[in-house]
Amino acid sequence: MTDDHIMTIREMCDAFDVTPRTLRFYEAKELLFPIREGQKRLFTKRDRARLKLILRGKRFGFSLEEIRQLLDLYHMGDQQQTQLARTYEIAQQRLSDMEAQRDELNQAIDELKEQMRWGEKMLASMDQNKRAAE
Amino acid sequence: MTDDHIMTIREMCDAFDVTPRTLRFYEAKELLFPIREGQKRLFTKRDRARLKLILRGKRFGFSLEEIRQLLDLYHMGDQQQTQLARTYEIAQQRLSDMEAQRDELNQAIDELKEQMRWGEKMLASMDQNKRAAE
DNA sequence: CGTCTGAGTTACGTCAACGTAAATTCCCAT
DNA sequence: ATGGGAATTTACGTTGACGTAACTCAGACG
Numbered sequence: 001m002t003d004d005h006i007m008t009i010r011e012m013c014d015a016f017d018v019t020p021r022t023l024r025f026y027e028a029k030e031l032l033f034p035i036r037e038g039q040k041r042l043f044t045k046r047d048r049a050r051l052k053l054i055l056r057g058k059r060f061g062f063s064l065e066e067i068r069q070l071l072d073l074y075h076m077g078d079q080q081q082t083q084l085a086r087t088y089e090i091a092q093q094r095l096s097d098m099e100a101q102r103d104e105l106n107q108a109i110d111e112l113k114e115q116m117r118w119g120e121k122m123l124a125s126m127d128q129n130k131r132a133a134e
Numbered sequence: 135m136t137d138d139h140i141m142t143i144r145e146m147c148d149a150f151d152v153t154p155r156t157l158r159f160y161e162a163k164e165l166l167f168p169i170r171e172g173q174k175r176l177f178t179k180r181d182r183a184r185l186k187l188i189l190r191g192k193r194f195g196f197s198l199e200e201i202r203q204l205l206d207l208y209h210m211g212d213q214q215q216t217q218l219a220r221t222y223e224i225a226q227q228r229l230s231d232m233e234a235q236r237d238e239l240n241q242a243i244d245e246l247k248e249q250m251r252w253g254e255k256m257l258a259s260m261d262q263n264k265r266a267a268e
Numbered sequence: 269c270g271t272c273t274g275a276g277t278t279a280c281g282t283c284a285a286c287g288t289a290a291a292t293t294c295c296c297a298t
Numbered sequence: 299a300t301g302g303g304a305a306t307t308t309a310c311g312t313t314g315a316c317g318t319a320a321c322t323c324a325g326a327c328g
Contacts, residue, residue, distance in 0.1 A: 009275070020275080025316060039276055039323075060242050064315070098243050105236045108194050109229065143305070154305080159286060173294070173306055198285070269328105276323075282316090293306070298299100 006035075007043045016051055026054065031068050061098060066090070140169075141177045150185055160188065165202050195232060200224070 009020050026032045027041070031054055034041035043051075050071060057067040070090060143154050160166045161175070165188055168175035177185075184205060191201040204224060 019316080021316060021318085024276085029315095041275085056245075059238075060245070061239075095243065095247070098239060102236060102239045102243065105195075105232060105239065109232050109236065111190075111194070113229070153286085155286060155288085158306090163285095175305085272327085273325090274323105275325105277321085279319090281318075284313100286312090288311075289309095291307085294304080296302090296304105298301085 004045055007048070009034075009041050009043070012043050012047075012051070015048075016055065018051075018055075023051075026051070026064070029064055029068060031064060031071060060094065061101075062094060066094070138179055141182070143168075143175050143177070146177050146182075146185070149182075150189065152185075152189075157185075160185070160198075163198055163202060165198060165205065194228065196228060200228075 007015070009023055012018070012023055013020055023032065023034075023041070023043075027034060032043070032047050032050055034043045034047055036042075053071060054064075054067050057070065058064075062070070141149070143157055146152070146157055147154055157166065157168075157175070157177075161168060166177070166181050166184055168177045168181055170176075187205060188198075188201055191204065192198075196204070
C-alpha cells in the first residue's frame with residue numbers, strides 16, 4: 001500500500017504545499033514527530049494525518065498552540081471520555097468566536113457599503129459639476 | 135461653538151477611548167497632526183474628524199497604512215475627481231476582500247459544524263458503551 | 269577526489285500596532 | 299521652593315508564524 005509510505009521532507013512539502021521551515025517549525029512546536037533516521041526526518045502516515053489536521057485547524061482559525069492541544073487530546077490514551085468532551089468544548093468555543101467574527105464582518109461590510117453609496121453620489125454630483133463647467 | 139474646541143491629549147483619550155500612546159503613534163505614522171504648543175499636543179476639530187475616520191477604518195479592517203493613504207487622498211487639494219475615484223476603488227477592493235473573507239469563514243464554520251456532529255456521535259456512542267459496561 | 273544537491277542546525281529578522289518602562293520636563297498650587 | 303500630577307521623549311518588549319541567512323554534513327555522481 002502507498003498508505004504506510006514514508007516520506008522525506010521534500011515529498012511532504014510538495015504534497016502539502018508547505019516549506020521545510022514550516023515542517024521543522026511544527027516539529028519544534030511539538031505538532032509533528034517525524035522519525036529521525038540519522039540526521040534526516042522521515043514522515044509517516046501518522047504525520048500526514050496530523051499535518052492534515054493542522055492545516056485544517058489553521059483554516060478554522062485555530063492558533064498552532066490550540067491545535068497542539070487538540071492533537072494532544074485527540075491522540076491520547078484510551079480514557080477519552082473527558083478528553084473528547086474537552087475537545088468538543090474547545091471546538092464549540094471556537095465556533096462561537098468564529099460566528100461572532102463573521103457577524104462583525106457582516107456589519108462592517110454593511111457599513112462600508114453605506115459609505116460607498118455616499119461615495120457614489122459624491123462622484124455622480126462631481127461628474128455633473130465637471131460637465132457643467134465645460 | 136464647542137465645535138472648534140481644542141482638546142488636550144487626555145480629553146482626546148477620554149472622548150475616543152484610546153491611549154496617549156495610540157495618539158502619539160498615529161502622529162508618528164502621520165495619521166494625525168496635532169498643533170504643538172510648546173511641548174504639548176493640541177487636537178483640533180480636524181484631528182477629531184481624522185481620528186473618527188481612522189477608528190472607523192480600523193473597524194473596516196483597513197491597516198493604518200491603508201487608512202493613511204485614504205486620508206491623504208481624502209484631504210488633498212481640489213481636483214479630487216481622480217483622487218476620490220481612487221479612494222472608491224480601494225474601498226471597493228477592500229469590500230470584496232472582506233466578502234471573500236466572510237465566505238471563507240462561513241465555509242470553515244460549516245466544516246467545523248460537520249466535524250462536531252462527528253464529535254457528538256462519538257460522544258453519544260461512547261456514552262452508551264460506558265453505560266453498557268456498568 | 270572534487271563538487272553538487274539536499275538536508276540539517278542555529279539564530280537573527282520580519283510585520284502590526286501598540287504596551288511599557290525610564291528618565292525628563294512642565295506648570296501649578298501650597 | 300517644593301511637591302505633585304500631566305505630558306513628553308526614547309527605546310526596548312510583545313505576539314505568531316514562519317522567512318532568511320550562514321554554515322555544516324552526508325551521500326551521489328562523474
